[in-house]
Amino acid sequence: MNTLLQMIGIEKSFSGVKVLKGVDFTVGEGEIHGLMGENGAGKSTLIKILTGVYPGNSGVIRMNGKEIFINSRSDAMANGISVIYQELSLIPTLTVMENIFLGQELTFGKVFLKKKEMHRRAEQLIEKCRFDIKPDDLVETLCVAKRQTVEIMKSLLLNAKLIIMDEPTASLNAAESENLFKIIRNLKSQGTSIVYISHRLEEIYAMVDRLTILRDGAVVGVLPREQIDPVTVVRMMIGKCLDCAEHTVHDAASEAAVLEVTNLCSETLLDHVSFRAYGGQILGIGGLVGSGRSEVLRSIFGLDHYTEGSIRYNGEALPRSAREVSRYGIGLVPEDRRNEGLIPLLNIVENMALPNYDQLYETAFVSGKRERQLGMRGIESLSIRPGDPNIRCINLSGGNQQKVVISKWLQRKDLKVLLVDEPTAGIDVGAKAEIYEIMRRLANQGCIVIVVTSDVEELIKIADQILIMVDGKVFQQMRNENLTQDDILLAASRIKRKEPDHAN
Amino acid sequence: MKSKIDQSVIRKLVSLSMVVIMVAVFSATAQSFLTSRNIFSVLREVSVIGLLSIGVTFVIIGGGIDISTGAIMAVSAMICSRLVNMTLMPIWLIVCIAVGAGILCGLINGLLVTKLKMSELITTFATMFIYRGIVYMLAFRDEDGRLITKAITDKGFLTIAGKWGNFYPMTLVWIAAVVIGYLLLKKTKLGTYIYAIGTDRKAALFSGIKVDRIKIATFIISGICAATAGVLLVAWQASVALSSGSGMEFQAIAAAVVGGIALAGGRGDTIGTAIGSIFMVMLINGIYKYGLPTEIQTITYGVVIVIMSVFDSIYFRALNKRNQVTKRAVGRKGEAS
Numbered sequence: 001m002n003t004l005l006q007m008i009g010i011e012k013s014f015s016g017v018k019v020l021k022g023v024d025f026t027v028g029e030g031e032i033h034g035l036m037g038e039n040g041a042g043k044s045t046l047i048k049i050l051t052g053v054y055p056g057n058s059g060v061i062r063m064n065g066k067e068i069f070i071n072s073r074s075d076a077m078a079n080g081i082s083v084i085y086q087e088l089s090l091i092p093t094l095t096v097m098e099n100i101f102l103g104q105e106l107t108f109g110k111v112f113l114k115k116k117e118m119h120r121r122a123e124q125l126i127e128k129c130r131f132d133i134k135p136d137d138l139v140e141t142l143c144v145a146k147r148q149t150v151e152i153m154k155s156l157l158l159n160a161k162l163i164i165m166d167e168p169t170a171s172l173n174a175a176e177s178e179n180l181f182k183i184i185r186n187l188k189s190q191g192t193s194i195v196y197i198s199h200r201l202e203e204i205y206a207m208v209d210r211l212t213i214l215r216d217g218a219v220v221g222v223l224p225r226e227q228i229d230p231v232t233v234v235r236m237m238i239g240k241c242l243d244c245a246e247h248t249v250h251d252a253a254s255e256a257a258v259l260e261v262t263n264l265c266s267e268t269l270l271d272h273v274s275f276r277a278y279g280g281q282i283l284g285i286g287g288l289v290g291s292g293r294s295e296v297l298r299s300i301f302g303l304d305h306y307t308e309g310s311i312r313y314n315g316e317a318l319p320r321s322a323r324e325v326s327r328y329g330i331g332l333v334p335e336d337r338r339n340e341g342l343i344p345l346l347n348i349v350e351n352m353a354l355p356n357y358d359q360l361y362e363t364a365f366v367s368g369k370r371e372r373q374l375g376m377r378g379i380e381s382l383s384i385r386p387g388d389p390n391i392r393c394i395n396l397s398g399g400n401q402q403k404v405v406i407s408k409w410l411q412r413k414d415l416k417v418l419l420v421d422e423p424t425a426g427i428d429v430g431a432k433a434e435i436y437e438i439m440r441r442l443a444n445q446g447c448i449v450i451v452v453t454s455d456v457e458e459l460i461k462i463a464d465q466i467l468i469m470v471d472g473k474v475f476q477q478m479r480n481e482n483l484t485q486d487d488i489l490l491a492a493s494r495i496k497r498k499e500p501d502h503a504n
Numbered sequence: 505m506k507s508k509i510d511q512s513v514i515r516k517l518v519s520l521s522m523v524v525i526m527v528a529v530f531s532a533t534a535q536s537f538l539t540s541r542n543i544f545s546v547l548r549e550v551s552v553i554g555l556l557s558i559g560v561t562f563v564i565i566g567g568g569i570d571i572s573t574g575a576i577m578a579v580s581a582m583i584c585s586r587l588v589n590m591t592l593m594p595i596w597l598i599v600c601i602a603v604g605a606g607i608l609c610g611l612i613n614g615l616l617v618t619k620l621k622m623s624e625l626i627t628t629f630a631t632m633f634i635y636r637g638i639v640y641m642l643a644f645r646d647e648d649g650r651l652i653t654k655a656i657t658d659k660g661f662l663t664i665a666g667k668w669g670n671f672y673p674m675t676l677v678w679i680a681a682v683v684i685g686y687l688l689l690k691k692t693k694l695g696t697y698i699y700a701i702g703t704d705r706k707a708a709l710f711s712g713i714k715v716d717r718i719k720i721a722t723f724i725i726s727g728i729c730a731a732t733a734g735v736l737l738v739a740w741q742a743s744v745a746l747s748s749g750s751g752m753e754f755q756a757i758a759a760a761v762v763g764g765i766a767l768a769g770g771r772g773d774t775i776g777t778a779i780g781s782i783f784m785v786m787l788i789n790g791i792y793k794y795g796l797p798t799e800i801q802t803i804t805y806g807v808v809i810v811i812m813s814v815f816d817s818i819y820f821r822a823l824n825k826r827n828q829v830t831k832r833a834v835g836r837k838g839e840a841s
Contacts, residue, residue, distance in 0.1 A: 074712055089710040093703045093770040098696055103711035105693050112692055138511075 001028035003052075003065070004193050005081075005162055010043055010059035019045050021217045022059070027162060032184060034204045037214035038237055043197055046214070047164055051076045051083050065160075080161035084151045084168060092140035097122040100153050101138055125153050129183065137379070145176035152183065156192075162185065164195040169203060171289050171470070181207060199454075201230055202489060204390040213237055249481050250443065250464045252278030257314055259448050261300065261416055264309035269295055269472040272309070274431055277417075277465075282439060282449045284463025284480070286456065287492050293452040294335060297419040300450075301325050301332040313416060326355050328416070331409025333402070335421040335452075341405040344394035348384065349375030351393050352408040378407035382438060398430025406438060417448040424458060436462050438470045456485045512773070515764040515819070519779045519812075521760075523786065530790035537793050544670045546782075546789050548740065551678035552577075554781035555757035556682045557763075559729025561777045564760055565689070566722040567769030568617065568624035573730040573756055574749035575635035576609045580734030581640045581744045588655055588661045589644075595661055599735055606731020607724055609635055623812035636750070643746055655743045659776050664739035664833030674736045678778075681729060685774035688725075698722060702769030758805060759784045762812045766820075784808070 005027040012020040020042050027033045037043050052070040061068055063079050070076050076083075090099050100122055106114040122135040131149045133191065139147060148168060155163050165184075169177040184194055184207065198204055204211060211223045213236045220236045252258075257279035264273040267439045269292045277283040284294045298304040300311055300318070302325040311318045313396040319325055322332075334340035342351045353360060360370045375389045382403045384396075393401055402423065409418055420439065424432045443449045453459050459466060460483055468475045468491040476491045531538035556573045563570040580602040587598045609631070644654045656662060665674050683713045689695035697718045700708040709715050737742050763780025765772030787808065791801050 073710065077712070085710075089707045091700045091703045091707055091711075091770070093699055094696065102696070102700060102708075103713055105696065107693055113696070115691070496812070 001031060004029045004031075004063065006060075006062040006065075007046070007050065008060045008062070010046065010049060010061075011057045012042075012049060012054065013057055017216050020049075020056075023214070023217070023219055025212055025219070027195060028160075028195050028209075029193060030188050030191045030206055032188055032196055034208035034211035035195055035197045035214070036199075036233065036237060037205060037213060041214040041237075042217040043214055044166070045217075047083065047166065047195070047197070050081060051164070077158055077160075077395050080159055081164070082155035082158055082160040082162070083164040083166065084148065084155065085166070089154070090139050090147055090150060092138070094139060095135065096133055096137045096139060096142075096150050096153075097135035099150055100125070100157055102154070104157065122153075125156060129153065129156070129186065131183075143176075144171050145179065148172075148180065149183065152187070161194065162193045162195065164197070164449070166197045167199065168196075168243065169198065169200065173288070173290070177203070200489075201233065201485075204228065204233070205230075225271065241303045249479060250281055250283075252281050256280050256423075257416060257446065257448060259450075260310075260312045260315075261296070261302070262310050262312075264296065264299060264306050264311065266292075266295060266299065266304060266306050266472075270299070270306065271472040273469075273472070273474050274309075275467055275474060275477060276450060277448045277450050279416075279446045279448050280443055281464040282443050282451060282462055283465045283467060284459045285450065285452045285467045285469060286454075286459045286488055287469035287475070289454060291469040291492075293469050294322075295472075296419050296469070297332060297421055297450065297452055300417075301330060303332075326412075327358065329412060329414040330417040331355070331415060332420065333405050333409070333418065333420040333423065337398075337401055337405050338394075342393050342401060342408075345392055347390050347392050348379060348396075348404055349389040351404055352378045352411055355408055359411075374411050378411055380405070381410070382407050382434070390453075397428070397431075399427040399435070402427055402431070402435060403438075406435070410438075415442075415447060417450070418442060420449065420451045422453055423451060424453075424455065432458075456488045459488060460485065507545065512764070512771070512776070515574060515772075515816075516776050516779060518815075519763055519776065519783060523779060523783050526783065526786055530786070530793065533726070534790055534793035540670050542789070544675070544792075546673055547675045548665075548672040549789070550781050550785045551672075551675045552737050553752060553755055553759060553785060554778060555681055555729045555733035555736070556679045556752055557686050557759040557777050557781045558678075558774050559726035559733075560753070560756050561567050561685070561760050561763075561765050561772065561774055562689075562698060562725045563624070564757070564765050564767060565702045565707060565769060565772060566698045566719055568719065568722065569757070569767070570624065570723060570726045570755070571615065571748070571753045572609065572613060572628040572632040572635055573733075574751065575632045575639065576606050576727055576730035576743040576751035577585060577737065577749040578639045578744065578746075579609065579635050579642070579754065580606050580731035581738035581748060582601055582639050582734075584661070584738045585654065585656060585736055585744045586642055586644075588656050595664075598661070602735050603728055603731045606727040606729075606734070608727070609731075610724035611720065611728020613727070614723035617723070618716035618719050620769045639744075639746060642743040643744075653743045653745060656738065657742075660738055661827060662742060665736060674740065677732065677736060681732070681827045682774045682778045685725075685777075694718065694721060699770050702771075704770075755784065755805070756781075758809050761809055761816075764816070766816065767813075 003026055007023065010020050010023045011018065023046055025046065035043055045054065048054045050061070050070065052072045052075050054354060055071060061070060068079050070079065091102065097118055102120050106117050108114060119135050120345040126133060126135065133142065133146050133149060152163065168180060172180060187194060196208055199252065205228055211224055211228050211233070212219060213221045213233065215237060223232070249275055259277045262274050264270050273296055285296065287293050299306045302320050302322040339345060349372055352375050354464065355457065356374060357366060360366050360374065362370065374391065374475060378384070379387050383404045384400050384407065393404055396404065408413055423435050424441070427435070439449050439451065451462060460480060463480050464480045466480050466483065466488070470492065525690065527538070534775065536542055556577060560570050560573055581603045583605055584598055587593055587601065613628055613631055616622050617624055644652050647651050665672065697708065697713050700711070700713055701715050701718050705715055737748065758779040760777045761780070762783050763776035763778065764770065765777060787804060788801050791804060
């Protein structure tokens with residue numbers, strides 16, 4: 001196999017912190033090359049250097065043995081390197097054809113479009129790739145999987161020799177993923193190289209020819225296909241052996257509070273979801289993105305409308321508006337913390353005070369002193385850094401932002417239920433451990449904690465009860481005892497055997 | 505082969521059938537509505553508002569807004585009035601200068617928005633006052649410095665707004681603008697790019713589109729349309745009031761909204777805007793024929809805008825219901841990574 005891409009000794013620092021420490025990365029012609037590593041290991045930085053988003057501090061990039069310099073996206077494109085983003089570079093209001101040719105239209109005299117010619121070329125390309133779309137389809141009417149194929153065609157039209165796919169299956173269902181794999185193999189057979197970034201071990205085993213594993217900004221191993229096995233990969237990624245024995249399951253006391261969700265249905269997704277969560281326990285909800293996990297939390301919190309079913313706390317039906325639910329003592333820590341969790345331009349104190357103003361009144365006005373006390377209490381109890389209450393939340397790190405979001409609910413004296421969506425996405429390891437501890441402490445105080453997470457390891461680590469959702473239904477509920485990651489993954493993807501041709 | 509009719513076609517049929525129903529109602533109940541004289545005079549009025557509306561359509565599709573169009577129109581009209589009264593320039597040159605002023609105004613809007621990164625609303629809000637100030641500067645004054653209006657007597661210039669039988673040929677200028685605008689949007693690279701930047705600026709940037717240039721182009725097109733409308737207006741009315749065109753920028757936006765141009769950008773075309781313009785002008789005309797007071801006209805305007813916006817949001821939501829779940833999932837994923 002000829003070498004297509006060679007990256008040698010790539011280094012990169014952000015404000016003095018080394019994120020990449022001399023990474024070597026090679027991809028062969030027509031190779032599917034996996035790239036794995038924990039969050040923050042440097043995968044995306046490496047890719048961004050390769051695609052011209054960041055300049056590298058030092059190191060050499062070669063294509064076909066010739067040194068190239070990539071300073072912008074168009075440099076990357078000109079060298080045949082392209083990235084498939086989830087949907088970033090598609091324009092939903094335009095047709096498939098217009099999207100494929102966007103920025104590289106065929107024209108008469110630089111002004112008028114050669115629509116017929118473009119249409120013909122688009123059709124050829126679709127046929128060659130055996131995609132199930134038409135050039136005149138509006139992109140906004142396509143499902144995510146088909147949008148991805150449009151992205152792929154866009155790259156192919158640019159004569160991309162190397163296509164980088166960053167978590168391409170994150171929002172696809174099993175059948176759609178299967179289809180994508182076929183497309184990827186087809187691309188490979190036509191000589192295109194693929195860099196495949198994924199957190200899903202089983203995809204990596206199934207797909208890649210070679211696998212490069214990053215840890216803390218350095219390559220810890222390049223494994224050929226035969227040597228890829230789960231234990232080795234996980235060990236290399238984490239840098240230590242997994243210890244799953246230390247987890248103890250907390251059982252709910254008989255008099256514990258109970259949140260009971262019965263036959264919850266929503267117009268678009270949820271399908272008779274029923275479960276119980278008990279005080280003193282952490283209930284983890286797993287499953288793939290789009291399986292309805294977040295919707296369950298949003299419904300409980302009164303944000304999403306549900307058409308059928310009931311949600312009761314100790315037998316009492318919950319109100320259906322977020323304001324009343326939060327007054328009732330239920331808090332939501334949303335996944336998108338920057339847009340939904342906090343107001344970035346307000347400072348720490350103001351953010352914490354937001355859901356608690358009912359407790360901060362003194363006569364007719366809000367007491368600034370109490371507001372400040374509340375903020376300081378929050379900062380101290382969760383050791384938010386920097387501990388300056390006047391700092392704007394936009395300037396905090398992800399971990400500390402998350403602590404602010406959690407903390408604003410902890411300030412409610414009557415907190416009964418905390419709903420947490422992806423508690424540690426984009427958060428560093430240290431803060432992760434602290435957040436786990438906070439949630440456990442809360443549960444020990446008798447609160448009900450419900451956590452939605454895509455991180456299987458996290459799910460096993462923190463949850464007492466595990467609920468797996470598939471396609472808007474509860475697929476399985478398990479007590480977290482002697483469970484392994486395989487058990488969870490199996491449950492989350494059992495759909496494969498159940499619905500083999502669920503293409504759309 | 506398309507199996508289903510394009511949603512934009514359906515949307516146009518909706519506004520078109522509104523026009524038809526309105527015509528039917530008015531011609532059955534109001535006297536002298538469905539006469540060729542009245543219809544042609546409605547079309548004359550449409551051509552001025554309609555031109556503003558075509559211009560602002562480009563800006564809106566490109567994801568912006570332009571509320572300086574009324575003022576640009578007045579600048580152009582005032583320039584014509586000045587030059588016709590005080591020089592012996594040929595008419596074509598005067599028209600070119602007026603339209604040139606429109607291009608300049610649009611360019612200034614575009615540069616402020618792209619280079620100084622100001623919001624479209626604030627920019628054109630500010631330039632609306634600036635351009636209006638220029639109208640005052642150019643206005644005629646008597647010996648004591650008081651502002652006066654001066655009528656144009658030049659026959660040659662006034663033929664721009666002449667008459668062929670009952671038909672006013674200036675309507676053709678508007679029709680030409682609709683057609684050229686449509687071709688520009690649908691058949692050229694620029695058109696595709698305007699939709700692209702209006703739908704998703706970042707994605708357009710990632711596709712190698714020079715977003716700023718396209719944005720400036722939309723403002724220039726709006727300036728050209730507004731200036732052309734100014735030429736027609738001054739030829740029609742033979743004089744320029746200092747306040748002429750003020751308020752029309754909003755009527756123009758309203759016509760675009762009724763015609764299915766989404767204020768969020770990326771949707772609609774000039775045919776829709778044309779239908780919207782006809783609807784709005786006819787509505788006012790019909791109400792006038794009933795002899796109802798001005799306040800009713802104004803209120804009706806507002807009510808129609810509300811109804812059409814609500815209609816669009818409901819219609820659009822229904823259309824996309826199927827895609828919504830997956831879309832949201834993607835959005836989430838984007839935020840998490």
